[in-house]
Amino acid sequence: MEHRHLGRSGLMISEITYGNWLTHGESVARDAALACVRAALDAGITTFDTADVYAMGAAEELLGEALRGVRRESVEIATKVCLPTGDGPNDRGLSRKHVMESCHASLRRLGTDYVDLYQAHRFDDGTPLDETLIAFDDLVRQGKVRYLGVSEWTAPQLRSALDLAGELGLRDRIVANQPQYNMLWRVIEPEVLPLCRAEGIGQIAFQPLAQGVLTGKYHPGRPAPAGSRADRDGRSPVFVRRVLGDHLLQRVQRLRPIADEVGRSMAQLAVAWVLNRPGVCAALIGASRPEQVTENAGAAGLRLPDDVLRRIDEVLGDLVDTDPGKTARMMAVKPEWAAAAT
Template sequence: MKYRRVGNSGIQVSEIGLGSWLTYGTAAEQEAADACIRSAFDLGINFFDTANAYNRGAGEEAVGAALKPYRRSSYVLSTKVYFPMDSGPNDRGLSRKHIMEQCEASLKRLGTDYIDIYFCHRYDEGTPLEETLRALDDLTAQGKILYAAVSEWSGPQIAEAAEIGRRLNLRPLIANQPIYNMFERYIEKDVMGVSARNGIGQVVFSPLAQGILTGKYKPGAELPQDSRAANDQVNGVIRSYLQDRVLECVQKLEETAARAGLTLSQLALAWVLRRPEVSSAIIGASRPSQIEENVKAVEAQLPEEILTEIEAVLHEVRDFAPAR
């Protein structure tokens, strides 16, 4: 495994992180979480990401239970705040009240004394940004979080937050967690640049485009029954990828990967990690074998001719915009 600093901070995370977006609730899923986190540790992964909104707290509980056997200082744990956790008007967003209450709730669900990186899961138009940033700074001063961060914020939003932080002498944000993969590249336009100028690293999610970039889905073929796309409870986003022209593009990328001596998922992860602005790429896994395959991407070096070939293939679907 290789490690990168997160932005201008001193903390280092594994280039491949393990997330828990589509989890957990049954005993079987807890067993899968335990097995995957055990495998991740064995392979050198030290970064584990979850959120309070993942199955209304069940994701945090599962991750916390799976991490319990490990020394707390041996891993970097992140979670998030923003999305509704109940039906009340203050049970959502980035108000001081919601942030403080949800941080306490997350600590209890995770079974830990502190959160390494605490993400604002989205931008809150209804709360003054200064209020949000002061609440995060207070949590840091209290030792309940070590670093504050954001997720899916735009370039101007990140720039404004950084400016307010400097003006108020607040502890700086260290990371942004956006979606980033071969099909969704909006952060290349301004988010990466604005973030880099303000010492903020990118910890990206969905680098395999919800599994599309594993090659398991074929044009004109039935969906694998055990796949995410076949599960109506979680396939709202992935369905938009399931167009023949997109899947034909994926098949061409799979041929490119073979020429590079890689699997398609390894190629896709190495492509994301080619950018120095990216601190870590967060994968999801239900089986240890998936992690074992994906971590090999950190050793891959993509030559210029492979990168050029990838761009030529992606140009064929340049107007494709997945549903969000």
């Protein structure tokens, strides 16, 4: 496992990072979740990502349980705040009240005195930006947070935060962005990535496998494999089924010879693609079984030649989405290449 600096900061994170969105506390049983974390540690993964909203706190609790007994200084724990965690008017957003209360609740569930990276899960139009930035800065000064980040912010939102932090004289700045990013979904490339590279903000890319689509396990004209994400109940299928269509799946299968040529699985090729993009510090993987963690971690250190990257672009062609306007609407917008979904 290789480690990279998180943006311009001195913090080193494992280039394969383990996350538990839609798994721990939701679609994956406790024992399987604990086994996945053990597999991650065995693979050399030291960075673990979660959020207060995942399974309404159960994901943080499971991660805290899984890491109990592990030397705290040997791992990096990241979590997030913003999305609704209750029915009250202040159980959401980036107000000082919610940020402070959510941080304390996350620390309690994780069983730690501090988190290495605290991220604004989305932008909050209903809270003055200075209120949010000062609250985050105070958490750093209190020793409860080491570094600050955001997730799915647009370039103008990031620019505003960076400029305002400078005006306020805040010493603790944003060093990380967590966007959805993979071979098919590249909406951060026109605006977000250039800004982040110029400002020293590193990318922790989630969904590098496009909800499993880029693993090649879904085939055109066939039902989803038993036990796969698209075959489950709950929220998981909502995200993956929106991109399943024969046109897309036929193209994805054309990536298989490229993966064979570099001697890796299609999943490893997809993860390596993300890690080979400029400005990316880590690929954030999830798993329901420990063997998935082990396989995906096998992409660490894999450098893809320029001709391989070019051929991937040629195969996917017009299915690649680069519309920067979709960054803020990621959770609601259906990609163009999903229009052919059956």
